[in-house]
Amino acid sequence: MPIDPDFATKPKAGSHNDHDVRGEVKPPEKLGIHGTQVAVDHDVCNGDAICVSVCPVSVFEMIDSPGHPLSDQKSDPINESECIFCRACETSCPTQAIKITEL
Ligand code: SF4
Numbered sequence: 001m002p003i004d005p006d007f008a009t010k011p012k013a014g015s016h017n018d019h020d021v022r023g024e025v026k027p028p029e030k031l032g033i034h035g036t037q038v039a040v041d042h043d044v045c046n047g048d049a050i051c052v053s054v055c056p057v058s059v060f061e062m063i064d065s066p067g068h069p070l071s072d073q074k075s076d077p078i079n080e081s082e083c084i085f086c087r088a089c090e091t092s093c094p095t096q097a098i099k100i101t102e103l
Pocket of ligand 1: 038054055056057058059082083085086087088089090100
């Protein structure tokens with residue numbers, strides 16, 4: 001299932017690496033949606049790191065997610081404020097885990 005396009009309406013569950021986290025968070029199975037203008041659903045991310053490769057401004061960093069049922073690494077939008085909205089990550093992600101929103 002792709003990232004929820006209405007994720008921003010969900011209550012904030014906390015913050016991580018200077019970005020907001022929304023949705024259900026119950027580690028290690030449920031990790032929520034990380035970021036706002038660059039949002040990555042960590043429960044949809046398969047850890048293939050394609051977004052890391054295609055992003056021209058190094059928004060993403062892979063982090064460990066041991067025990068998650070889908071993958072043991074996730075892409076984290078640690079530099080989301082640097083995004084130039086090219087949408088390369090969004091269109092390249094095979095699991096549609098990323099949603100870009102120009103704020
Ligand atoms: S939209 Fe472009 S600049 Fe922004 S995070 Fe995705 S690949 Fe990087």
